[in-house]
Amino acid sequence: MRLCRSAQIAADRAVELGPPAPATKELAAALTLAQRLSVEDGHRSAFVSVAKDLESQLLMLNRYLRNLFRLAWRKVANNESDWNLLEYAVDELVCAVAATNRDRRTLEQELAGLFDGSHIREETVLACFLPPTRPFHYACIIQGASTLQHLSTLAISAQLLTGPHAGSLPWGPANRQLRRWLDREFRPGPRVAVTLRVDACDRTSAARLGRRTLVELLDQYVAGHRTVSLRLEEGGITCEVGSSKAANYVPLSRSVHSAYPLIQKWPNGLRQPLRMTHLSRIAESPLVATLLAWSAIEATGVSAQDRNQLARALSLQALRQSIVDSLSPLRHDLRSRQSWWSSRIKNCNAQLERLAAAIDQLTSDHTGADKIDASYAQTDEQLTGARIWQAQLGPAVSALDEIEKRCGIDEHGHVRHLNVWIDALMPRHRRELSEVTEVRNLIEVLIPHLTPLTRRGLRSWRRRLSSAQELADWLEASHSQMTYLLDSIYAARNLTAHAGVFSAPGDTVLGQGAVMVADMTLEFLGNWYRHEGAAPGEMQMPIHIIAQLSNRQVDLINSLRSTQGPAYKLNAEWLTSSSSPTAWDRE
Numbered sequence: 001m002r003l004c005r006s007a008q009i010a011a012d013r014a015v016e017l018g019p020p021a022p023a024t025k026e027l028a029a030a031l032t033l034a035q036r037l038s039v040e041d042g043h044r045s046a047f048v049s050v051a052k053d054l055e056s057q058l059l060m061l062n063r064y065l066r067n068l069f070r071l072a073w074r075k076v077a078n079n080e081s082d083w084n085l086l087e088y089a090v091d092e093l094v095c096a097v098a099a100t101n102r103d104r105r106t107l108e109q110e111l112a113g114l115f116d117g118s119h120i121r122e123e124t125v126l127a128c129f130l131p132p133t134r135p136f137h138y139a140c141i142i143q144g145a146s147t148l149q150h151l152s153t154l155a156i157s158a159q160l161l162t163g164p165h166a167g168s169l170p171w172g173p174a175n176r177q178l179r180r181w182l183d184r185e186f187r188p189g190p191r192v193a194v195t196l197r198v199d200a201c202d203r204t205s206a207a208r209l210g211r212r213t214l215v216e217l218l219d220q221y222v223a224g225h226r227t228v229s230l231r232l233e234e235g236g237i238t239c240e241v242g243s244s245k246a247a248n249y250v251p252l253s254r255s256v257h258s259a260y261p262l263i264q265k266w267p268n269g270l271r272q273p274l275r276m277t278h279l280s281r282i283a284e285s286p287l288v289a290t291l292l293a294w295s296a297i298e299a300t301g302v303s304a305q306d307r308n309q310l311a312r313a314l315s316l317q318a319l320r321q322s323i324v325d326s327l328s329p330l331r332h333d334l335r336s337r338q339s340w341w342s343s344r345i346k347n348c349n350a351q352l353e354r355l356a357a358a359i360d361q362l363t364s365d366h367t368g369a370d371k372i373d374a375s376y377a378q379t380d381e382q383l384t385g386a387r388i389w390q391a392q393l394g395p396a397v398s399a400l401d402e403i404e405k406r407c408g409i410d411e412h413g414h415v416r417h418l419n420v421w422i423d424a425l426m427p428r429h430r431r432e433l434s435e436v437t438e439v440r441n442l443i444e445v446l447i448p449h450l451t452p453l454t455r456r457g458l459r460s461w462r463r464r465l466s467s468a469q470e471l472a473d474w475l476e477a478s479h480s481q482m483t484y485l486l487d488s489i490y491a492a493r494n495l496t497a498h499a500g501v502f503s504a505p506g507d508t509v510l511g512q513g514a515v516m517v518a519d520m521t522l523e524f525l526g527n528w529y530r531h532e533g534a535a536p537g538e539m540q541m542p543i544h545i546i547a548q549l550s551n552r553q554v555d556l557i558n559s560l561r562s563t564q565g566p567a568y569k570l571n572a573e574w575l576t577s578s579s580s581p582t583a584w585d586r587e
Helices: 002-017 022-036 044-056 058-078 084-099 104-114 122-129 172-185 203-224 271-282 286-299 304-325 328-361 369-407 418-425 434-449 452-466 468-499 507-532 542-561
Strands: 134-143 191-200 236-240 246-249
Touching: 022 044, 044 058, 058 084, 058 122, 084 122, 084 507, 104 122, 104 203, 134 172, 134 203, 134 246, 172 236, 172 246, 191 203, 203 236, 203 246, 271 286, 271 507, 286 468, 286 507, 304 418, 304 468, 304 507, 304 542, 328 369, 328 434, 328 452, 369 418, 369 434, 418 434, 418 452, 434 452, 452 468, 468 507, 468 542, 507 542
Parallel strands: none
Antiparallel strands: 134 191, 134 236, 236 246
C-alpha cells in the first residue's frame, strides 16, 4: 500500500504538470482503487484485477513519457529559461530507462557519442535512452560438469559448445571469433561451454541477462545433483545476432592503490551490517543483492516500522553529499576542456611537423604540393584557434586552482571545508571570513566559462542555500524519495525471501540502489563513530544514532521554515556528525 500511495502521488503530479493525457488519469484512478482494496479484507481477486490493469497500462505510459519528453524539449528550445517541464520529463523518463535494465556505462558512452558537434534532436536522444531490444548471443563456461543433459529442452536457444553432445557453432559470421575464444579460455576438466540467445538493448546488458538466465537453468541441475557445485566462470563473450563482431564480457571492478577501513575502532552493532553490505556488493543477482542490502539495514537495528526514521537520516546525508559533490561538475567541466584544448594543440603541432617535413621533400612543381600547402595552412589556423580558446580558459582555470586551495580537495575530488564552500554560494554575510569573499569572487570568474548545464547546477545550489524555505523543500523532497526507495527495497526483499522471485523490471537499478542505501547508512554511521571519541564498548548502537539523526532532520526543517533569507546557520561540515548536537548552530 505504501508503494501504491507513493505511485499515486507521482501519477497525480503527472496530471498536474504534464500535458492532458488519458494515460495519467487512468493510472491515477487505478492506483486510487488499489489503495481501497485490502487482501486481508477478502478483496484478493479484485486486487489481482487492478494489478493486471496497471500492468496493461505500462505500454501506454511509455508512449506518454516519450511524448512528454518531446513536448518539454521543444519548449526549452523556444525558451531556454523554462526548464521546469524538461526536468520533470527527464525524471520520469529515467524511471522508464531503469525499467529496461540497460547497462549504465554503455548508456553513458552512447550519450557522450551524441555530442559530436552536430545538432542534437529529441528523437536521437530518445532512441539512445530507449532503443528497441535486439537479439544477442552470449557464451560462457560452467564449472562442475563436462556436459549438461537436455539443456535445449530447458531453454530452446541454449546449446553446448563442448563435450560429446556439442553441436556446430551457431554464431554464423562470428563463428571464427567464438572458436578463438574457446581455444583461449576453455581448459580440460569438469567444465562445459554453453551459448544461448537473449534479447537486450546493448551488448553488456545481453551478457548480464545471459548470465542470469544460465544461473536459473543451473538450478534444475543442482536440484538433480544436490551434492554437486555448478557455477559460471567470470566473463564470457557476446555478439549481436547476424554480426561478425564479438566482444569479451568482463565484469567491471574498481581497485585502489591503498585500501583503508571505514573506521579504526570496532563499535558494537556494526560488524553484522558491514558483513551483509559486503555480501550484497558481490551478489550477481540484483534482487539477491537487494535482499542482502536490506539485511544489512536490519542488522543496524532498523525494522520495517523504522523506515521513516532511516529515510530522514538518509535525506540528511544526501544533503551533505550533494553539497560535497556540488563542486565536482565545475572541476570536471573546466579540467576536461583544458585537457581537450591542450591535446588539440599538441596534435596540431605534431601534424604541422609532419606536413613541414613533407613540404621540404617536395619540389615546387610536384603535383601534390598545393594540397599539402593548403593542409598546412588549415592546420596552422586550427592551432591558432585552439591557442585562443586555451588562453580564454586560462583565467577560469587559475580561479579554479585558487578555489580548490581555499576549500580543500581530498583524494576523491570532494570538498573538505564545506562551510567555506556553502558560505561562498550564499549572499555576502556581514561577519564572513575574507577567504569566503575571495572564493565567491573567484566563482564569478568561473561562471562565464562554464557549460550551460554546469552553470545551471551551480545556480540551483546558490538559490537553495540563499533561501532557507527552498532548502527545506529540497530536504522534504529528498525524504520522500528515500522513503519510496526504502519501500521498494523492502517489497523486493519480501518477494525474494518469501515468494522466490529473482527477476523483475528495473531490478538491476533497484539492486544498485539498495547497495547504495546500505553504503550511505554505513557512511553516516562511520562518520558519527569517527568523531564520537568513546571506547568501542561504550559507543552507541546504530539504531540510536539513526533516531538522533532523524530528529536532527526534523529540527533542521523546522529551523529552515522559521528562517527568512539564506541558510547562514547551516553547519554542513557536522551535518551527520556527533561533533555537534544540531546542524543549525553557526553564528
